[in-house]
Amino acid sequence: MRIVILGSGNVAFHLAKAFCEKKIPVLQIFGRNETALKEMLEKFNIPYSIKELSEADLYIIAVNDDAIAGISKTIISENALVAHTSGSLPKEILEGNYRKASFYPLQTFSKSKDLTYADIPFFVEADDEKDLDLLKDLASKISENVMISDYEKRKYIHLTAVFACNFVNHLFARAKEISDSQNIPFGYFLPLIDETVQKINEIEPRSAQTGPAVRNDQRVLKLHEALITNEEHLKIYKTMNESIKKMYEL
């Protein structure tokens, strides 16, 4: 099977790397950012082009959501299967006379951060059974966790991920602003953060809740509000505490 990856960002990089590790040949990486493409050529020995898209059996479009439709038009082969990697778009966003599919890895990707691909859940979608099997087989070579999911389900998976990953990371960033402001090394908090996550592997997050809001500890809540000087911090502080109180009917 001739595979082409379109894109040169974080997702394209990690797909290329995962395929390379599993010795799955990739015919070409097609993109605009030649520096990034050269890096992938060097690292994973995959040819690239910024001009001519090779003919292939499977095209995987791993670009930002708003670039998917545009780049999908450059694929003219009618015999191909074309999949995008977005969690928040239907496969019908793809514009062309080919078979449309979705190949969605549920993970947060940064080029500089290594990943264990076997752990990453992959959600695949295609119109016919044969294409679905093809995508499932391909994903299964990388990951131990491959599932079928249509767009209706995928968009909720993506929304859940925004709460559980993107917002969580932002809380870390805001927390670090507070500790930085007092010259407290953020490293002090890493064991606590690690434990917070380890806990929910064993306990329901609802049952694992600790802190002043779930104790309805008005003194500490007021103390913290008085300590906070940043308006955004205060908004987060109040919103999260209100939500905690509502969840536990306090």
Add this chain to the structure above:
Amino acid sequence: MRIVILGSGNVAFHLAKAFCEKKIPVLQIFGRNETALKEMLEKFNIPYSIKELSEADLYIIAVNDDAIAGISKTIISENALVAHTSGSLPKEILEGNYRKASFYPLQTFSKSKDLTYADIPFFVEADDEKDLDLLKDLASKISENVMISDYEKRKYIHLTAVFACNFVNHLFARAKEISDSQNIPFGYFLPLIDETVQKINEIEPRSAQTGPAVRNDQRVLKLHEALITNEEHLKIYKTMNESIKKMYEL
């Protein structure tokens, strides 16, 4: 040194367990909840009382913030050092004619969840050098990470921990409500959550931010807002995204 722990909750339990593991003798655990005290007697072989507080050299008060002042009055010995384990109270909350101190472990404790005590940062505070050394030595037997911290610093440590732990856990609980509503197993998200945390051990959280808000992806933000049916979820969604946009000046 004769050590007495006051309390029978999560912090008292884990302190007793840590002392037991390191073969640091504890003379008594004093508390109200006899079931919990009996459990600690059985598990850690530490005598308990619900009526008579033994005379000791060091009393560690590991109870909820609002119970500290009350229980501190039961200590009548003037020769003792008395420390509480709260992150959000000064040592002066303690009411008695003894030497006052703080012994604050930065961690989230649940009885049912085992911990690696060596990783837990301990922050200690006392009025004189000798007491400070005593608390540092004691904490160092449990943890590799012992620091001195006065109340001014400690309350910011606690505030940071609320953002980085309590609020993060609440996001997990809210995320699970979304995935539950669509019959999506929350286990799918554990590798993503794990990676979100692993990442900030290597990259600044500010630089690790991903998701629709930091891309200023209006389509996905609107899609998600339309998917959300729970009012509290929507408030969190909007507050967090606004804060992300402010941080990156979008």
